[in-house]
Amino acid sequence: MSLGRTIVGLLGPDIPAHLREDFTMLTAHHMRGQARLLFAGFILSLPMAVYGASPGAGPLVAYGLPLVIFALCTLGLVVLHDPARYEESNADARKAIGLVWQLCLATATIGSIWCIASWASAPVETRIYYPAIMSLGALTLGYCLTAARGVGLSVLLVTLGPAAVVLASTGEPMNLVLGISMVLAIGFQVTMMKRHQSLLLNLVEERYNSARLARRDPLTGLSNRRALMERFEDLAARERRVRLMVVDIDRFKAINDRYGHDVGDEVLRAFAQLVQIHARGGICAARLGGEEFALLAPVEALDSAIALQLLVEIRGAYMPHGEPITASIGVAEGDIAGAADWTALYGRADRALYRAKNEGRNRVMASGETQQPPEQCGELEAMRA
Structure with a gap:
């Protein structure tokens, strides 16, 4: 020494x-x-x-x-x-x-x-x-x-x-x-x-x-709801305009019922890896609970096209149960100035998510906008190819 x-x-x-x-x-x-x-x-x-x-x-x-x-x-x-x-x-x-x-x-x-x-x-x-x-x-x-x-x-x-x-x-x-x-x-x-x-x-x-x-979800390793809320409060303190994407696996209950919860957990972990890919440049990726995930960031960091890209990646990914899966995504954005604004923002994204579910799943719906049908996802996939 x-x-x-x-x-x-x-x-x-x-x-x-x-x-x-x-x-x-x-x-x-x-x-x-x-x-x-x-x-x-x-x-x-x-x-x-x-x-x-x-x-x-x-x-x-x-x-x-x-x-x-x-x-x-x-x-x-x-x-x-x-x-x-x-x-x-x-x-x-x-x-x-x-x-x-x-x-x-x-x-x-x-x-x-x-x-x-x-x-x-x-x-x-x-x-x-x-x-x-x-x-x-x-x-x-x-x-x-x-x-x-x-x-x-x-x-x-x-x-x-x-x-x-x-x-x-x-x-x-x-x-x-x-x-x-x-x-x-x-x-x-x-x-x-x-x-x-x-x-x-x-x-x-x-x-x-x-x-x-x-601040970590023990199953997937993603941020949990607490960490997501802390990120939201940090952005609110700076009075930023943010975008929230709520991502939900389609028909996940059927996977648990057919293959068991152990396989279901493996699916959740594989799905989380797809979501985690987009957690860069200030984007927070989190598991909200069950089969529901979220992406949160300032609007300039979280482009709305990421939602369509994520749908394509999910459809083409190999899953532990050997079958493809799809997801539905609800998107909302808005100016925030305090923690209390979370309820309104999440509510809009959640309503958009359920509209996507009701319209047939495997699609993106933005709050206050018309649906993004699966055909647009196919167009994006063709452009990527």
Whole structure:
């Protein structure tokens, strides 16, 4: 493994592209909650830091630096108070992570200066207390930042690194032991961060897979009604003019009755593959239930000729029961501006579908228009040949 890959691995896991947004959102959620607890804890511990200040450190170290830490922690509590401010979008989440990083890094820097200054000015017999106090604070920092390994590692290095170097440079055995212990603590915390991020990544992946399965028809693999409605609502939010095609297999009950439901399911899967071919360029293909399917898209993406083309493909396709099948299609289009418009649009397409059924099946009917007879399907097939 190259040095570059090793460094990248230390900073964080390799997140698959389709999970990055959700992983960033979850990381921001964890960091925001943990950082607020961290800042509150630091504020509560500051009186002890002031009380235990080295007598020779001077007022700047004894009072000034704790006051700066108090200001930083208070700022963190204020700006991170509103969850909606940093968790509405991926950009907001990245902003929250960056803000927590900056505040924690600034707090760690001030704390490290306080530790070294107090250690240098304290009597020999009490010096050891200040790195020990700093170690406790650093471990708390590291734990609260486990959701972002790069953030946590940088803060740990700033917090413990200088103190470890100063201790090791004295040549005294116990100082050296404490300095090495600090370095080992950094390694331990980085390992825990890695495990924590792996758990977060697994959680995000499980959520993603669950959400994907919840929007898929388990038999055919097409989108289900829920996914179709979400697509409709997305188009409605942009006030688009859409076209809906409702496709229903003709006399499907007879296939189930004659060949059994297992064969019927195979027919549905084969039929779904024909519908899926047209799910491109923003077209959503879905199974509404039973033997009823749908295609939905903006009118410019879902050409009305696709309905006739689909009829030709269905008639010529091999089916698992060994016999050809036909389908009827109802088409409707309209301007939509909200989810409530679905009922009217689907109602028009459904009525057109039943007109096609009543007119003899194996045809396309458009809402408010005359029928498309099977002869036109034959003309299309001849042109394709």
